[in-house]
Amino acid sequence: MKKILIAAVFASFAISTVYADTVRMGTEGAYMPYNGIDDNGQFIGFEIDLGNELCKRANLDCAWVKNDWDSIIPNLKGGNYDTIIAGMSITEERMKEIDFTRPYTMPDPSTYVTLSGASVDLKSGVIAAQTGTIQASYIVDSGATLVEFATPDETIAAVRNGEADAVLADDAFLKPFVQESGGELSFAGDSVFIGGGVGMGIRKSDSSLKEKFNSAINSMCDDGSLNSLITEWEISETFPDCK
Template sequence: MKTLILGTIALALGTGGALAQDVVRMGTEGAYPPYNFLNDSGEVDGFERELGDELCTRAELTCEWVTNDWDSIIPNLVSGNYDTIMAGMSITDEREEVIAFTQNYTQPDPSAFVALDGMEPDLEGGVIAAQANTIQASWVAESGATLVEFATPDETIAAVRSGEADAVLADKAFLEPFVAEGADIVFFGDDVLIGRGIGLGLRQSDTELKDTFDAAIQSMKDDGSLNELLEKWEIGATF
């Protein structure tokens, strides 16, 4: 299996065995656990850090991690501040008009509503918080409810607790620790499936780099190691 995996990646890399750039800069938000966050040492951590490091190892790439605010993460990729986005970013048609994506490395993850315990929020006509420029924000905007957007996911939780919003819609994996740790907020209503799973974002011109990461992701699907990471970090369904 190892020989087949390395052979597949070698085909993606081409006969030269390496990409033109010496270092691949991996852009992430660092504020969306369990996908990505900053640990006590101030270093990028989480599911995507572990996954990204393994992908770079399999592809024989030297990678370094860069953090960037969510609201400018796509523009700064396009402008060349880093070379990839690994930030819990769902693959959507709208985003594919601007950047390219690898194949997905998670299944479509359920989104969920969280509201104050004891409240009965109007999910169809009430005020729903979501992080700006996310698939959840787009879904709320099209649902008929009043969307209120925030720059960071933590601010959406604060908006519910302060009464500024009736509920928040976000990835269920992100919301679960808040529900488990706080006695004041609970899941409400049905889960919502949005998007086509999460992929690694790249500039549309970086076709060789895309092929390289596609091959590495596929190798992890083939040998089961991607499923092991998904289970370790308790993220959605396995492949």
């Protein structure tokens, strides 16, 4: 009996050491240039390149998981995956639910986009944003009327078809839409700075994983690879305190 017990304990140790290093990375896959799915069904984007590099540096075996935005925090807590790496800005409110690594982007300015030529009062008009984003809560606080959508793409469609007067989202996400709209869409008003930069969300109970990613992000900051990735994907300002 004793032998069986010992064997079982060893076996369970063996199992945990084999599986300990696979980290499942949860992302939305619908928010280019942060994260997206290309036409071959592969993950692409700034965060995919970044995440793969971080895993290499932290010596982790990583697998990518797609999850809708509105359930992305509950499913992290339920253990469906181990990190959120989905353009999620670090905010006080989210810190109550989950932990974040250090930010891997500077606070990205959020900008309003409207139909060109439309005169929109951004303080009282109807503004579209994705559900559960920092922009959505900002709009509510600003006094404007918020219309929420489940996916980022639908917020732009709402402006195009007149359902909303403007959309508020990260500048990096909106820029390609404005540039390629052939003059149909344009930026309006001043950009606003909300949130404390984008970080990886990690369960509060998983502090060792957070430390691993923190040191990996720091090492990418120190050798300049973080800033060059940010420039490559046109995300935000580069970190002045990184190489």
